[in-house]
Amino acid sequence: MRNETFEILFVDDDSDFAAGCVRWFQKNGHRVTHTSSGQDGIGQCEKRDFEIAVLDWNLPGLSGLELVQRMRDINPETEIIVLTGEGTIENAVESMRRGVFDFLSKPFPMAELERRCLGALERRKLRKENAQLREVIDRTNRHTAKMIGECETMRKVFRLIDRVAPTDNPVLIQGESGTGKELVAQAIHQGSTRAKYPMVTVNCAALPEQLVESELFGHEKGSFTGATAAKPGLFEVADNSTLFIDEIGEMPLALQPKLLRVLEDGSMRRVGSEKERRVDVRIVAATNRNLKQEVEEGRFREDLYYRINVLILDLPPLRERGNDVGLLIDYFLAEGYELAEDARSALESYDWPGNIRQLINTIKRAQILSDDVITMDDLPDEFEPPPNDSDSSSPEGSLIALQRQHIAEVLEREKGNKSAAARILGVERRKLHRMMKQHGIAE
Ligand SMILES: Nc1ncnc2c1ncn2[C@@H]1O[C@H](COP(=O)(O)OP(=O)(O)OP(=O)(O)O)[C@@H](O)[C@H]1O
Incomplete structure (x- = not known):
């Protein structure tokens, strides 16, 4: 835990104390920003994504509570630790109610402060993991x-799959x-x-074009009509995990440079925000279009194409998988059901x-x-075997020829009304339809 580093903001007008904090935390490898007023602190939060903020409670201008509230509004994921010269129980209770991680009285030993920061970081991670889990459970x-x-x-x-899985490549x-x-x-x-983290999925074809950007990259409150609250995008939700982008060929052209950028260096911005965020996301993309052709026709950026096609995995259509069809049928056939011989061979x-x-x-x-044995009657029409020539050309007087003739006559009598003909023939309409096909009787 000790060698974990983070991005931290100190807001404190006590310059000696602040300088001590900056030195200590920088020395331990953390990325430190310091401001001496609440307003400047808020300005920094609007620009950067701090993991931790350590605030003085008694700053000139904004009250401690106001500052906490503004920071929470800007970035609810930043963990806040309050430091104060005159800690009162009421202050502590009120700030805890607003989700402050810790409320500490000055002077406070640096090593202990760093330990508390690491604790706050842990809480931030757990929260994020929870959000990821919820998101994935909701979505999939x-x-x-x-x-x-x-x-x-x-x-x-x-x-x-075994070869590419452990690499971090798209x-x-x-x-x-x-x-x-x-x-x-x-x-x-x-x-x-x-x-250990859940995979996050987005289907570009299932989203209206205007929503793809905010879904992937998130948005700030008020960044467009309907954006009533800030929302992290799926790239943030998938931090440390895999983002599966289905139907990537449908990704709007205007958005493709933003995707390229996050693929290149993990940086992105929410819609309506200037703040740069970093994410560590592995991309797995899928397409049922020919992406190379999409590139040639100007619908997909070439640079993005080359970025994501390092490892290509081609999945064959089912019709080219030979006996796998039989295996899949048996796998998906529920217990207690059987397939009639002709139905199996049709499938x-x-x-x-x-x-x-x-x-x-x-x-x-x-x-x-079906009841328990699945027959041809239980399959859609397209599974009918193609019309059999020998049926329509069976010798006169044979049972098949008689059946054909009888069906044709009944249909003619009923002026082509298949429901009525089926009733007279004592078969279901679907069965009549199949027999007509077999006998080569036109609709
Ligand atoms: N080899 C397989 N064995 C067992 N089930 C499979 C196999 N391949 C696919 N499936 C199942 O088939 C269904 C469709 O698969 P999936 O959604 O992964 O297809 P897809 O190629 O992503 O489709 P689309 O392009 O329409 O999004 C799913 O229920 C999946 O679990």
Whole structure:
């Protein structure tokens, strides 16, 4: 704990005492600022992000309470320690009520003051961690899922995840929608030294363009209509952790230099603030667009592209994962359900444009529709096998040809009304639809 350093502000008009503090704290490696008036102290707080502020209670001009309140308004994360010549119980109680960390009487030994500062720093960290946890629970409320895959391309992906996870480099995950990009980002985060903090996620496509900046970088009170209170952005929430930026290709062009900057040196400013803040955030980004092409077409900055594409991880679409489809079906099929033979082969031979997300939703839906054995009737129409030529060209007199003819006749009699035809034929409308397809009967 001793070698931890921090940014500290002293506000004190007692020049001897202040000079002593500055010397001691600087000598121990802390970044120290000193002002002798409350007004100047507030001015400094507006410019810099202090971790700790040590204030004298009896300054000329502003009262101690006013000063504490103004500082809390400007930056509620700064931990405040009050030092005073004449400490009274009422002062101490009132300042503690306003969230002051400690209320101490002068003279106070420097080493002890530094120890109290470190205690305050610890509280600040815990608060931040709590805020991170709350944010993540609110936002995602889901836990890391298991990643299924045994095909060669997925094995390669898993090997790559193991390699890139422990580095601090940005990673760009490319893949169609629903291929598991967020799951991969989670796996990278879990395999990194940042895993003790929760990963924070932002989806650029899900936010209106005007909100992306304040969501990512935060804003100060009154910086735009509706900004009724200061709010930290996700970069601050993700400090020491990983920020997963989903659909980075949707990031507004005007905002991209700000992202580049924080990637380069960890510095950023909230909307409406001049104050520079530093964060230590690892970026994992994902895209289902071809970012290189976006660069060529002027929709994505080239410098930002090169900054985030150091490590690229390509996720194959489900249709290229061979037997993994079968494994995923079994994994997601709830206990107590079975798949009829033809339904299984329809699922396994389907090309899954919506990838794993679509597979999960299809199985969930089928489970709701079926009792315990999932049949073709429980699958959406697009899983129907393509029309079978032999059905429509079966020899005259065969059962298949008779069935075809009968369906066509009933449909004609009912003037194409499929619900009425299905009632007469004694099958469900969906089943009739499937039979029509099989027999090559036009809609
Ligand atoms: N290999 C896998 N094994 C098991 N589940 C998976 C796998 N890949 C993805 N999933 C699951 O599929 C769903 C979609 O995955 P995810 O949200 O990670 O996809 P995505 O590529 O980020 O999608 P989008 O581009 O639409 O944001 C999630 O429920 C995820 O848990």
